[in-house]
Amino acid sequence: xxxxxxxxxxxxxxxxxxxxxALGLTVRSVxxxxxxxxxxxxxxxxxxxxxxxxxxxxCFRTTPIAEDAIADAIRSAKFNGYSSNVGILPARxxxxxxxxxxxxxxxxxxxxxxxxxxxxxxxVILNALARPNANILLPTPGFPCYEAWAGFTQIEMRHFNLxxxxxxxxxxxxxxxLADDNTVAMVIINPGNPCGNxxxxxxxxxxxTLGSISKRWIVPGCRLGWLVTNDPNGILKEHGVIDxxxxxxxxxxxxATFIQGAIPQILEKTKDDxxxxxxxxxxxxxxxxxxxxxxxxCITCPSKPQGSMFAMVKLHLNLxxxxxxxxxxxxxxxxxxxxxILPGVAVGLKNWLRITFACEPSYLEDGFQRLxxxxxxxxxxx
Ligand SMILES: *Cc1c(COP(=O)(O)O)cnc(C)c1O
Numbered sequence: 001x002x003x004x005x006x007x008x009x010x011x012x013x014x015x016x017x018x019x020x021x022a023l024g025l026t027v028r029s030v031x032x033x034x035x036x037x038x039x040x041x042x043x044x045x046x047x048x049x050x051x052x053x054x055x056x057x058x059c060f061r062t063t064p065i066a067e068d069a070i071a072d073a074i075r076s077a078k079f080n081g082y083s084s085n086v087g088i089l090p091a092r093x094x095x096x097x098x099x100x101x102x103x104x105x106x107x108x109x110x111x112x113x114x115x116x117x118x119x120x121x122x123x124v125i126l127n128a129l130a131r132p133n134a135n136i137l138l139p140t141p142g143f144p145c146y147e148a149w150a151g152f153t154q155i156e157m158r159h160f161n162l163x164x165x166x167x168x169x170x171x172x173x174x175x176x177x178l179a180d181d182n183t184v185a186m187v188i189i190n191p192g193n194p195c196g197n198x199x200x201x202x203x204x205x206x207x208x209t210l211g212s213i214s215k216r217w218i219v220p221g222c223r224l225g226w227l228v229t230n231d232p233n234g235i236l237k238e239h240g241v242i243d244x245x246x247x248x249x250x251x252x253x254x255x256a257t258f259i260q261g262a263i264p265q266i267l268e269k270t271k272d273d274x275x276x277x278x279x280x281x282x283x284x285x286x287x288x289x290x291x292x293x294x295x296x297x298c299i300t301c302p303s304k305p306q307g308s309m310f311a312m313v314k315l316h317l318n319l320x321x322x323x324x325x326x327x328x329x330x331x332x333x334x335x336x337x338x339x340x341i342l343p344g345v346a347v348g349l350k351n352w353l354r355i356t357f358a359c360e361p362s363y364l365e366d367g368f369q370r371l372x373x374x375x376x377x378x379x380x381x382x
Contacts, residue, residue: 026144027052030346037334047367050342054309054358055218059281062218063274069265070258079261083254086246087114094264095226111229113245116255118212118225119145124252125208125227126153128244129184137178137186139170141194141312141349146187155184164302168197194347194354195312196305207236217266224259282309285357285364292368296375299353309358312344315351320378326351337370
């Protein structure tokens with residue numbers, strides 16, 4: 001080691017513009033900016049149709065099974081210690097059994113890596129796949145967390161379109177033209193966020209599945225997710241992907257042990273009626289959402305949501321006075337109506353909006369009333 005040389009490297013963390021853009025446009029940061037635009041003089045309560053977390057609404061409270069399981073795990077005093085790097089065995093076994101219900105073969109606990117929410121699973125897999133010249137195929141619109149991590153790990157991002165007129169299916173021709181020998185992964189989100197679509201089985205054949213209990217069990221604060229390797233032919237193992245994942249998890253922190261302790265009870269005991277109640281609630285909300293959209297000429301929904309809790313709607317700027325783009329629309333909407341909606345640009349689709357409909361129906365109706373009032377005021381005069 002020579003210590004008399006001076007370094008000429010210039011450190012500039014703003015150099016990578018894509019990275020800065022990706023970080024500046026995370027859903028969270030855009031929503032925070034919109035919230036700061038709310039007029040403090042408006043005495044009405046703030047309505048947010050921009051969130052991804054319905055847990056605060058009484059109709060979307062998690063099941064008592066989950067609440068009891070977590071309390072039991074803490075009271076047992078068995079889960080106060082450190083976890084193992086991949087997650088404790090009973091928790092991995094429970095996740096393997098639960099996910100195997102929907103598969104033609106059985107997953108083993110060794111296929112399961114527990115993470116702090118699905119968010120950390122994204123971090124883990126992108127770090128595990130990163131290598132010089134690697135590229136990844138990402139959907140537009142998509143989930144910005146992938147862009148942010150791809151930026152950090154310096155994996156080149158290539159975007160393929162989801163087709164609104166085909167229920168947001170992947171443009172497969174485009175995928176074929178983008179992929180090459182350095183393509184390490186293609187991201188598929190099902191049910192769709194931000195589009196609310198559900199893919200056919202035929203359309204899905206991913207080899208690594210990321211997921212979490214955040215949305216289905218409505219406990220996003222619990223931070224328990226998973227990365228699952230579906231590798232019956234040992235291809236991932238042969239290419240070193242498995243070692244890379246385990247290696248990354250060795251140095252990264254684990255989901256809280258008590259929530260891992262609770263997971264077998266949560267997964268085994270939650271009855272179908274909890275999920276069907278949630279799905280029925282979401283269906284009612286989606287119906288309200290699509291009906292009210294029809295009353296507001298400046299937005300249209302090309303494809304009714306079939307899953308998830310989001311609808312992507314197209315914004316028709318030509319019908320509006322003095323609105324520059326989707327971000328301008330959402331900023332003025334927050335200022336004038338104390339209503340928060342996510343601009344499409346935050347999920348990669350400019351001049352669209354992502355509307356979250358997972359809330360109390362009356363709250364959703366109030367939100368659409370404000371949206372309509374805003375449109376009436378801003379509509380272009382003939
Ligand atoms: C909600 C969501 C996540 C984050 O999940 P957590 O379990 O809360 O970390 C990641 N990707 C998509 C597509 C999501 O909808």
